Amino acid sequence: MVSRVVFGRGSFSQLEDIIAPKRLSVSAPFIFLVDAVFEKKATLSGRIPLAYDDKVIFISADEEPKTSQVDALVEEIILTCKQRPSGIIGIGGGTIMDMAKAVAIMITNEGESKDYQGWDLVKNPAIYHVGIPTISGTGAEVSRTTILTGPVRKLGINSDYTPFDQVILDPELTKGVPKDQWFYTGMDCYVHCIESLNGTYLNAFSQSYGEKALELCKEIFLDDTLDEKESADKLMMASWHGGMSIAYSQVGVAHAMSYGLGYLLGVKHGVGNCIVFEHLEEYYPEGVAMYKKMRAKHNITIPQGICTNLTDEQFNIMIDVALSLEPLWENAIGKNWQKVMTREKLRALYSKM
Amino acid sequence: MVSRVVFGRGSFSQLEDIIAPKRLSVSAPFIFLVDAVFEKKATLSGRIPLAYDDKVIFISADEEPKTSQVDALVEEIILTCKQRPSGIIGIGGGTIMDMAKAVAIMITNEGESKDYQGWDLVKNPAIYHVGIPTISGTGAEVSRTTILTGPVRKLGINSDYTPFDQVILDPELTKGVPKDQWFYTGMDCYVHCIESLNGTYLNAFSQSYGEKALELCKEIFLDDTLDEKESADKLMMASWHGGMSIAYSQVGVAHAMSYGLGYLLGVKHGVGNCIVFEHLEEYYPEGVAMYKKMRAKHNITIPQGICTNLTDEQFNIMIDVALSLEPLWENAIGKNWQKVMTREKLRALYSKM
Numbered sequence: 001m002v003s004r005v006v007f008g009r010g011s012f013s014q015l016e017d018i019i020a021p022k023r024l025s026v027s028a029p030f031i032f033l034v035d036a037v038f039e040k041k042a043t044l045s046g047r048i049p050l051a052y053d054d055k056v057i058f059i060s061a062d063e064e065p066k067t068s069q070v071d072a073l074v075e076e077i078i079l080t081c082k083q084r085p086s087g088i089i090g091i092g093g094g095t096i097m098d099m100a101k102a103v104a105i106m107i108t109n110e111g112e113s114k115d116y117q118g119w120d121l122v123k124n125p126a127i128y129h130v131g132i133p134t135i136s137g138t139g140a141e142v143s144r145t146t147i148l149t150g151p152v153r154k155l156g157i158n159s160d161y162t163p164f165d166q167v168i169l170d171p172e173l174t175k176g177v178p179k180d181q182w183f184y185t186g187m188d189c190y191v192h193c194i195e196s197l198n199g200t201y202l203n204a205f206s207q208s209y210g211e212k213a214l215e216l217c218k219e220i221f222l223d224d225t226l227d228e229k230e231s232a233d234k235l236m237m238a239s240w241h242g243g244m245s246i247a248y249s250q251v252g253v254a255h256a257m258s259y260g261l262g263y264l265l266g267v268k269h270g271v272g273n274c275i276v277f278e279h280l281e282e283y284y285p286e287g288v289a290m291y292k293k294m295r296a297k298h299n300i301t302i303p304q305g306i307c308t309n310l311t312d313e314q315f316n317i318m319i320d321v322a323l324s325l326e327p328l329w330e331n332a333i334g335k336n337w338q339k340v341m342t343r344e345k346l347r348a349l350y351s352k353m
Numbered sequence: 354m355v356s357r358v359v360f361g362r363g364s365f366s367q368l369e370d371i372i373a374p375k376r377l378s379v380s381a382p383f384i385f386l387v388d389a390v391f392e393k394k395a396t397l398s399g400r401i402p403l404a405y406d407d408k409v410i411f412i413s414a415d416e417e418p419k420t421s422q423v424d425a426l427v428e429e430i431i432l433t434c435k436q437r438p439s440g441i442i443g444i445g446g447g448t449i450m451d452m453a454k455a456v457a458i459m460i461t462n463e464g465e466s467k468d469y470q471g472w473d474l475v476k477n478p479a480i481y482h483v484g485i486p487t488i489s490g491t492g493a494e495v496s497r498t499t500i501l502t503g504p505v506r507k508l509g510i511n512s513d514y515t516p517f518d519q520v521i522l523d524p525e526l527t528k529g530v531p532k533d534q535w536f537y538t539g540m541d542c543y544v545h546c547i548e549s550l551n552g553t554y555l556n557a558f559s560q561s562y563g564e565k566a567l568e569l570c571k572e573i574f575l576d577d578t579l580d581e582k583e584s585a586d587k588l589m590m591a592s593w594h595g596g597m598s599i600a601y602s603q604v605g606v607a608h609a610m611s612y613g614l615g616y617l618l619g620v621k622h623g624v625g626n627c628i629v630f631e632h633l634e635e636y637y638p639e640g641v642a643m644y645k646k647m648r649a650k651h652n653i654t655i656p657q658g659i660c661t662n663l664t665d666e667q668f669n670i671m672i673d674v675a676l677s678l679e680p681l682w683e684n685a686i687g688k689n690w691q692k693v694m695t696r697e698k699l700r701a702l703y704s705k706m
Contacts, residue, residue: 001354001357001358002354003356004513005354007556007557007558008558171557203361204360204586204587205361205590207590208587208593211568212565212594216561233556237561238561241561248360
């Protein structure tokens with residue numbers, strides 16, 4: 001779990017005080033990995049507390065994070081820093097959160113990041129790393145994974161060393177997120193709740209977090225009782241609780257299929273979840289019905305026909321990626337999932353998207 | 354925050370695997386501080402994984418934990434161990450949780466534990482410490498405090514080093530708790546929620562945890578929908594969420610007054626909260642009404658007349674202890690609390706108990 005967290009509007013200003021005691025020496029910089037959308041927005045980038053050899057690296061979140069990107073960043077950091085960095089600070093959405101966690105791990109672990117995709121393969125503790133989300137819903141700020149697209153799979157580095165040492169939850173930073181993106185990413189949280197609460201891995205721990213996150217999602221996306229700030233504050237907490245819920249259970253059908261779309265077509269995770277979830281009435285009837293109400297209420301368009309012109313080979317790649325995620329299927333369907341979720345069934349589902 | 358947590362019936366069996374990698378050497382023992390009620394119950398004490406010089410110290414929870422008790426334990430541990438211990442494992446209720454946290458801190462910090470009662474006074478990181486609650490409600494398993502009765506005050510050692518490094522939440526361990534104790538301790542959680550949710554320090558973080566804990570309390574103490582196991586599982590989570598809620602806000606009137614009773618009369622915290630809460634309609638009208646329903650439903654008797662024969666001097670001691678807890682009053686009543694909560698008002702309230 002995350003060791004330390006601060007919450008509150010304006011809490012980003014505490015960053016300087018929080019990281020100062022963690023500086024190992026004047027030659028051991030902090031590396032700030034920041035979403036490229038902030039490159040020309042001094043409202044945030046001008047507030048990053050730089051000292052000595054600290055550096056800011058802007059990263060585009062237009063594509064899902066890749067293992068090759070992590071390895072290149074780690075190499076750049078090692079080559080250009082006089083000493084091992086004091087820490088990695090990620091400021092952005094799920095892509096940046098996952099990059100920051102992966103880079104912090106790979107600075108102290110040999111080889112390539114693809115070698116660590118899986119469960120509990122990391123040998124050495126990561127360097128100090130801080131997560132500061134600027135969009136809410138992914139749960140990446142609280143999870144013990146970092147989802148990366150590697151040469152053979154889209155899979156996280158799941159380990160006890162993955163979670164951030166420190167998280168700063170400042171809902172002010174989410175102001176200005178485009179509406180579509182707000183919805184897609186918020187639905188990532190909503191889908192986490194539905195998949196966790198309807199999974200066979202459910203326990204009282206995950207249930208209590210999942211129920212609270214779901215309740216917050218309903219309030220945010222269906223009721224009209226919250227003002228803009230309250231809604232942003234609550235969505236940040238929904239993301240947190242939803243992330244905690246799946247950390248102690250598992251995701252399900254939507255995530256498995258969304259990873260297939262992401263791997264083959266580079267579809268971003270949030271919108272990918274929505275594209276898939278539209279067609280999962282059979283598995284999550286109530287969850288899909290409520291999702292459709294939310295989508296209609298906010299007048300959001302979901303891309304359609306993205307699989308229309310795919311070849312058999314391409315379908316097979318997506319199906320392979322999705323089926324390789326065994327824990328997700330077992331959680332969603334049970335131990336006999338392989339009898340239920342055949343390749344034909346998956347092909348039929350993907351064909352509708 | 355707690356860095357690592359496992360949850361589940363039977364998860365106590367994982368203790369050996371969890372602590373093994375944390376053993377510093379064969380001469381650096383683990384010290385198990387265990388509630389004395391388990392001394393003759395092999396169902397638990399027989400399952401404690403002892404090796405090398407590890408030792409079990411049984412501690413009575415009949416009285417609230419004292420700074421003098423912490424100091425004596427630390428001295429005993431230092432004098433009898435060949436090396437600094439590998440870790441402290443607390444197995445019991447709030448008293449044992451708080452003792453374990455305080456001992457882990459005092460092994461690496463000079464002086465007496467009374468010197469650290471307050472906020473952020475601890476200088477050095479504590480040694481590795483694990484919390485395993487055997488009764489639910491206190492939130493001590495998740496909090497950054499350890500409430501101790503010292504020579505001049507009843508106050509916690511609040512610090513970033515206080516929280517456990519590891520918590521094991523195994524609801525099986527709460528089986529066999531006497532009904533009164535179950536209720537009093539459960540009400541500690543309930544009161545945490547009411548005080549947090551009605552406080553001026555409330556924010557979206559605390560609110561989301563407090564609301565979930567309160568919802569679980571209602572389900573457990575008022576509805577008739579849960580079987581014994583579900584109820585125990587959910588109360589363990591309610592305790593956790595209630596503890597998180599106050600960690601990011603504050604408690605209020607009931608806790609301030611209960612500390613007064615505890616300091617002067619040694620009243621245990623759980624029942625002390627109940628004794629006080631009976632008379633707080635003015636501050637928490639809905640909360641007190643619901644509490645009374647719960648108490649009636651479970652046919653619980655709350656001690657009465659405990660202040661009947663107190664002297665003026667004794668009342669003044671309780672009032673001094675209660676009023677010294679400024680953050681609690683400010684949270685409960687607001688910045689002008691001193692105008693509202695006069696000594697006379699407090700005397701009148703205590704006189705009813």
